Amino acid sequence: MTVREIQDEILRLKKEKDIYILAHAYQKQSVLEIADAVGDSYGLSVHASQCSHQGVLMCGVRFMAETCKILCPDKKVWLANPMAGCPMAQQLDLEGLKKLKALYPGFTVVAYINTTALLKTGCDVCVTSASAEKICRALDSDHILFIPDPNLGHYVAQKIPEKTFAFYDGGCPRHKVATKDHVLKARSLHPNALLLVHPECIPQVTELADYVGSTTGIMDYAKKSTAREFVIGTENSIVEHLQFAHPDKKFYPLSSELTCMDMQLTTLMDIYNCLKGNGGEEIQLPENVIEKAGACIRRMIQLGG
Ligand code: 13P
Ligand code: SF4
Numbered sequence: 001m002t003v004r005e006i007q008d009e010i011l012r013l014k015k016e017k018d019i020y021i022l023a024h025a026y027q028k029q030s031v032l033e034i035a036d037a038v039g040d041s042y043g044l045s046v047h048a049s050q051c052s053h054q055g056v057l058m059c060g061v062r063f064m065a066e067t068c069k070i071l072c073p074d075k076k077v078w079l080a081n082p083m084a085g086c087p088m089a090q091q092l093d094l095e096g097l098k099k100l101k102a103l104y105p106g107f108t109v110v111a112y113i114n115t116t117a118l119l120k121t122g123c124d125v126c127v128t129s130a131s132a133e134k135i136c137r138a139l140d141s142d143h144i145l146f147i148p149d150p151n152l153g154h155y156v157a158q159k160i161p162e163k164t165f166a167f168y169d170g171g172c173p174r175h176k177v178a179t180k181d182h183v184l185k186a187r188s189l190h191p192n193a194l195l196l197v198h199p200e201c202i203p204q205v206t207e208l209a210d211y212v213g214s215t216t217g218i219m220d221y222a223k224k225s226t227a228r229e230f231v232i233g234t235e236n237s238i239v240e241h242l243q244f245a246h247p248d249k250k251f252y253p254l255s256s257e258l259t260c261m262d263m264q265l266t267t268l269m270d271i272y273n274c275l276k277g278n279g280g281e282e283i284q285l286p287e288n289v290i291e292k293a294g295a296c297i298r299r300m301i302q303l304g305g
Pocket of ligand 1: 040041042114128129130172198213214215216
């Protein structure tokens with residue numbers, strides 16, 4: 001089968017089976033083309049919470065499929081490729097969180113959505129990169145324990161100096177590879193380009209950027225900007241997506257190493273096989289996890305607006 005034939009078959013099957021396909025913006029171009037909705041983690045959560053289809057198929061990583069299941073507990077939810085996880089989401093478990101909370105009594109626990117469903121049961125509210133600042137500001141607590149990404153946490157904390165933040169020493173192993181040297185090299189190679197980066201990058205990178213934001217934030221900024229050239233400091237698929245969307249502009253990767261192997265695992269054949277009932281993984285979560293983690297995620301959507 002050709003790529004186009006598989007895509008056509010996927011479009012036919014999802015309609016026949018009333019399945020809504022969600023794709024994170026880091027997915028391959030061929031996957032984005034067959035999705036019903038594409039977005040960053042925040043946007044995907046909102047789409048999942050509003051979806052009226054019988055089933056949802058997530059093209060992304062495990063915590064995103066878990067979030068869908070939590071928001072649509074009565075629907076069947078599948079992860080297209082069961083091996084696609086987020087290494088950051090595995091950095092902290094409930095036992096580790098318990099120890100951390102003991103060090104910071106009275107702190108409100110703010111969990112980046114890139115965490116397991118089980119870990120969310122020990123947290124007060126979730127945030128995504130697009131909503132973290134707004135939600136941390138809106139919380140009535142002045143003391144915030146931000147887990148597991150200290151880079152996003154520090155980025156938010158410096159915007160809200162009136163609040164006290166504590167962090168966990170985790171972080172995205174992919175975004176962490178981007179360094180100040182990469183920025184200096186990109187600036188010398190592309191002196192007219194704006195630097196747009198994700199807040200999972202280290203502070204030495206974000207402080208040199210022209211714009212810091214979520215995946216969708218970066219894409220919107222590049223679309224609206226009158227600049228012609230951009231260096232992109234997030235997963236490298238975004239460089240290609242932006243180039244497709246804006247052929248009259250130029251996009252360059254900040255680092256060739258900014259590739260998330262987990263996000264790139266999902267193929268059209270995974271989606272096709274999942275729709276045929278021969279692949280993917282149906283997400284199952286205990287009721288108490290759905291309930292407790294759901295409270296955290298719904299609070300995020302409520303405060304995130
Ligand atoms: P977004 O919040 O931009 O979707 O980021 C998700 C992610 O996994 C970034 O590495
Ligand atoms: Fe997780 Fe980083 Fe990959 Fe995003 S880019 S899914 S945070 S490992």
